[in-house]
Amino acid sequence: MTDDNPEPPAGVEYRDIAGERRLATRGESVYGEPTDGEWRAWNPDRSKLGAMLESGMDTGLEGGETVLYLGAASGTTVSHVADFAGPTYAVEFAPRPTRDLLSVVDSRPRLFPLLKDARKPETYAHVVEADVDVIVQDVATRGQARVALENRRFLAAGGRLLLAIKARSEDVTRDPDAVFEDVLAELEVEREGEREGEREGEREGGYEVLETARLDEYHVDHLGVVARPR
Ligand SMILES: C[S@@+](CC[C@H](N)C(=O)[O-])C[C@H]1O[C@@H](n2cnc3c(N)ncnc32)[C@H](O)[C@@H]1O
Incomplete structure (x- = not known):
């Protein structure tokens, strides 16, 4: 933390x-x-996300937002x-951690766990309200830009994407900076609609990246990203 950091x-x-x-x-203690x-x-x-706040990134969080949390x-x-x-809608596709997540919910009535695959948003679109203020993403899987775009x-x-990119999940052999560059480029791309159910010519806009910071002090080979939809 420095004096220049944005207010939490x-x-x-x-x-x-x-x-x-x-x-x-x-709130109630969760992980000791x-x-x-x-x-x-x-x-x-x-x-x-804690590392992004401690690093002084301007997340735009004010408190009280509707959040979709992936991973x-x-x-x-x-x-x-x-x-x-x-x-706060919490998406996780592995059953075991989701079981533990259920105990976190007991004292948090605004937290809604979803045992779903973040690559298939159509499977939870009926639950998650449209127009969430913030997406937090920490999926540590290949195709992290794709998940954010989907x-x-x-x-x-006017919402925000708060994304942690794990370089090693994309490619363990490549230089992390090269991986980050590719993921950011993909995030910023606008592509013609190719998704199932998307009308011909419908635009799937990308994101505008507002800020990035390496989180290595806390998480090796991770990049924190703040972005907004184009
Ligand atoms: C680094 S861990 C997340 C840690 C968590 N965000 C935290 O800070 O407490 C990454 C998680 O993403 C989940 N994950 C990976 N791919 C996913 C997907 N396609 N859909 C949902 N969850 C996924 C993994 O099962 C794993 O639990």
Whole structure:
């Protein structure tokens, strides 16, 4: 954290917890993180979004937003998000972590877990409200740009994509910077509609990348990206 960092969203604060100044949200403990009884430390080493905030990226988060979270795993990060956001849809395709995610939901009535594949948004389009304010994506899989483009349909015109790109998930052998360049280029591309159900000539707009930052201090070979739909 530096003095120049943007203000954290409402519901996210720096607090003295266990003798340290820690980014924190208010909610029930989930992954053994230290608390002061009310606020829980948000560990940036365990969370790409936490690392993006600690790195001073301008996420545009204000608190209270509707969020679509892709790659929720057992809920480490999405539990913090649900502590300060509005309705939060958490997509995860692996059954085991999703089971753990269910226990996170008990004390978070605005968190909705979905055992779904983020590459198939049509399978949860009937549940997720249109025009979410924010998509957070941390899927650590090949085709990370594709996942962001496929889910762009849910994002409000003025919304934000907060994406963590893991270079090794795209290609373990390539230089991470080259991988990031390719993923960003794909994100920014606009392509004629090719999706099933999309009308001929309908545009699937890409994203405009607003900011990027390497998150290596917390997550090796990861790039944090803030983008908005074109
Ligand atoms: C790095 S972990 C996510 C960690 C989590 N975001 C956190 O900070 O608490 C990546 C997760 O994405 C999930 N994932 C990968 N591909 C996916 C897909 N196509 N649809 C849904 N989840 C996917 C994996 O099962 C894994 O749990």
